[in-house]
Amino acid sequence: MPPSTTTIEPLIFREALGHYASGITVITSHFENEPVGFTCQSFYSVSMNPPLVSFSVMCSSASYPRIRQAGRFAVNILSDEQAGISNQFARKGTQKWQGIDWQTSPLGNPVISGCLHWLDCEIHAEYAAGDHMIVIGEVKALNLQEAVATQPLLYFKGQYCNLEVHEGA
Template sequence: MQTVQIPLDRASGVAIEPRSFRNTLGHFASGITIIAGASDGEPIGFTCQSFYSVSTEPPLISFSVMLNSTTYPKIRATGRFSVNVLSHSQHEISNQFARKGTDKWAGIDWKPTAKRNPVIAGTLMWLDCEITAEYVAGDHYVVIGRVHEMSTPEWHAGQPLLYFKGQYRHLLQLEAG
């Protein structure tokens, strides 16, 4: 795997204040995932809302993680990871994995995939992936992963945990009538 630096165009002359940029992007609702792996036989992971599908042939996904992450380098060293898409009832898990310096796996029920990556119980769905590319883009890595295993349709029950305007949200179910 090669890390590539993506050049950024600084010729626009428009200064965008980081907090304003973040607030504006907060109007884009996104799902919440836990990117997980194993290091020295122990589960590791972090909360990630920047996740999306890239390709179906071959099956590729992507996520972004800050350059100063302390967990991602351990995942990178193994070359593989799982993506756990959280359900609407798992906001506490999202908060737990977002904290630094704590035991993120305390009280978390999980099982390993065939490649030994953690799958968190009760997630909406999961994927098991191999890192195929990584790019530096500003203050983040953009990571591309090839999917080798995934949850079955029977697994996919419930509603997603969403993040919108700085708060967790869930879908409202309207009754047909």
Template sequence: MTGRDGQGRIGFTCQSFYSVSTAPSLISFSIMKTSTTYPRIRRTGRFAVNVLSSHQQGISNQFARKGTDKWADIRWHQTLASNPVLEDTLMWLDCQIWAEHDAGDHVIVLGRVTEMNPATRHVHDPLLYFQGRYRHLGPDGTPWGPSPRSEDENPAGLPGSNNLCSTRRQRTKSGWTRLFYIGPGERRTVLRWSPAVGVAFCAAWAGQLDAWAASLAGPASLTHK
């Protein structure tokens, strides 16, 4: 999320962003109440959303850190509403604050879209973040495909399990099936697709991988490598 006030350009990395409505065009994001950046955006009444591309992991890390110059070496241009938007992203949206809703230790912010990038801009894959590490799309477009690990995977302390999780498709004699890979090292757990496994995998980032994998050992055809 980016913006500008009388003190200069503003920005922070946001994990929770989604579409809300098409008529009117509304989007939403959530921000901790302890944020020192969002109050500056609130006072301006406007902000921009920048959906990062797969090669912009460094920018995500840079805008997630506190106490540093988040805009150092960042290429950007200005929208009609004077918000700075990042170059080479997957897409961007310019918004006015529509409403705010209290949600525990967060504030849910609704924004009305006033401008967006041209459709021709969508030329990159998205930057994905899951299970405490960055991900990329696999060759078949599957999310959470294996991605190279780096020495700077989680510098901002973003939440997530330390277990490694990924999923990919595999061709069998009867067609395609999906395999779920859980756990680090050579003895990772491999689960073949079933409805129960799929639901459990989606909830796995709560950090209880060993518990649910063990509970599914029978019906899920659990094997070790």
């Protein structure tokens, strides 16, 4: 079968993908005595045995090269009360950690206080994919936090939204 010659307009492609609701995470690590991190909505489970997860990051990311050098990362799954944290870590620059309360995970990664839970991972593999890198991590530790909120932070159609839970569903 010959390759498709159809060109997909990037803005239309982005709008179409925006109709898929996703949870929001902050990927964090610690490198050269400094915490590093970025907001990520392209996160998913890969395997139960061994326990593997994956996220995608733009090749132009300033944060990911430091995470790669550290060889490890934490996935902080944000609660619906942490939209401000999501916005803060989505910015470029060095002020991402200003005012952020965090602790250190067993692997030495920053764990953001109040997140629903976190996964502590070592980098298992990387794959180039267009303008992104697909990163697979092996989960070495995890913790369900005692968060005040019990709902995840979701993103849908370009904005944060709430998960409405119906009893009996």
